[in-house]
Amino acid sequence: MAPRKFLSCIKCLAVASGIAVATGVAFIYSGLYPMGADDRHTALTTWTLETLRERSISRASAGIDVPADLDNPERLLAGGADYNDMCVGCHLKPGKTESDFTLGLYPAPPNLARQTQDEGDAESRARRRFWTIKHGIKASGMPAWGPGHNDERIWNMVAFLRRLPDLSPEQYQIVTARGSTDSDYH
Amino acid sequence: MKRKILCWQVTLAVPALLLGFSAQAHEPEKHMKEAEKPECAAMKTMDPSKMDRDDPVMQAMMQKCRDEMHQDESGPHGSHADHSGEDKKGNEKSPSKHEH
Numbered sequence: 001m002a003p004r005k006f007l008s009c010i011k012c013l014a015v016a017s018g019i020a021v022a023t024g025v026a027f028i029y030s031g032l033y034p035m036g037a038d039d040r041h042t043a044l045t046t047w048t049l050e051t052l053r054e055r056s057i058s059r060a061s062a063g064i065d066v067p068a069d070l071d072n073p074e075r076l077l078a079g080g081a082d083y084n085d086m087c088v089g090c091h092l093k094p095g096k097t098e099s100d101f102t103l104g105l106y107p108a109p110p111n112l113a114r115q116t117q118d119e120g121d122a123e124s125r126a127r128r129r130f131w132t133i134k135h136g137i138k139a140s141g142m143p144a145w146g147p148g149h150n151d152e153r154i155w156n157m158v159a160f161l162r163r164l165p166d167l168s169p170e171q172y173q174i175v176t177a178r179g180s181t182d183s184d185y186h
Numbered sequence: 187m188k189r190k191i192l193c194w195q196v197t198l199a200v201p202a203l204l205l206g207f208s209a210q211a212h213e214p215e216k217h218m219k220e221a222e223k224p225e226c227a228a229m230k231t232m233d234p235s236k237m238d239r240d241d242p243v244m245q246a247m248m249q250k251c252r253d254e255m256h257q258d259e260s261g262p263h264g265s266h267a268d269h270s271g272e273d274k275k276g277n278e279k280s281p282s283k284h285e286h
Contacts, residue, residue, distance in 0.1 A: 073246035080246075081214065084222075163243050170228035174247045178214065179221035 037106040049107075053137060058124075061131035066123050070159040076175055079160030082153065084176035086145065087112070093176075095169035105141045113172075115165040122162070129158045226251035 027033065041049065069075065084093070090101040090109040102108055110116070120128075133154050136144030145154060160175075167175065229251055237244055248255070 071242045073242045073249055076242055076246040077250060078214075167243065170225070170232070171243060171247060173222075174224040174226060174228065174250050175243065177222045177224035177250065179223040180250070180253070 037104065040106070053140075057128050057131060057137075060135070061124075061127040064127040064130055066126045066130075067155055070126065070155065070162060072159070075156045075159035076163060078153070079156030079158070080172075080176035081178040082149075082157050083160050083164070085178070087157070090141070093169070094164075094167050094172045101141075107140060109141065112161055113164055113167075126158050126162065129161055130154055133157055224250045224254075226254040229255070 040046075083091075088096075089099055090105065091112040092099065092102065092114075094113050096113070097111070102111070130151075132142065134144065134146035134149075134151070136142045136146075164172075229247060239245070239248075
């Protein structure tokens, strides 16, 4: 008697799972899901995606070795120029609070010129930033810069990001300007 | 058969070329022509008491503006002797600018 009940329960579960999968597929093909970036996720979807992203980056970046010389001024200059060319449109700079990208992208890119407290210690923050710059983040607008930029260049950007919230607009301009005051800069 | 091979070659070559161009797209040298110059005049208006010369940001700024500051010092009102130690420090800290 008991095995028969167990079998009917298994059948029930299989039928329920089949219906759930079929409903999911039907929903995907129906086109009913609102895909516009101006249509916000529900709280549950936001939590799921953010948790998925944060846990994934933490795990993937855990074994990365952080260079000891991230405070080197050369790194700040090289990373600053790259940041100004590649990142400032989305991640802003001192004295700027929004751009077309920050208004339109969803999820909105973080303002890296503002001090944050929520990413753990400096080492793990550096590891996570390195990984994120190198690999990008799926379906977020954050590209993977790894294919066109070597690790040293990415670490330079990480070095610059560590000091970015401390910079005034004037300091930012000087540190990120790729040009030079002299004429023999090649 | 030859047509097929040519077709495959083109199919492979186009993405390879596009990849190649995208990899070169952000070489620092490409940006030098339209590169923004540092506005070093702002450094002169900064409060010297708040300028920590051991701070990497300050060292980076001094390195970037060294030549302009050097020109000012050698002008009619400037004095080389006052900052000879600073120049030495700057030169020690800054490797070649030709590395780009």
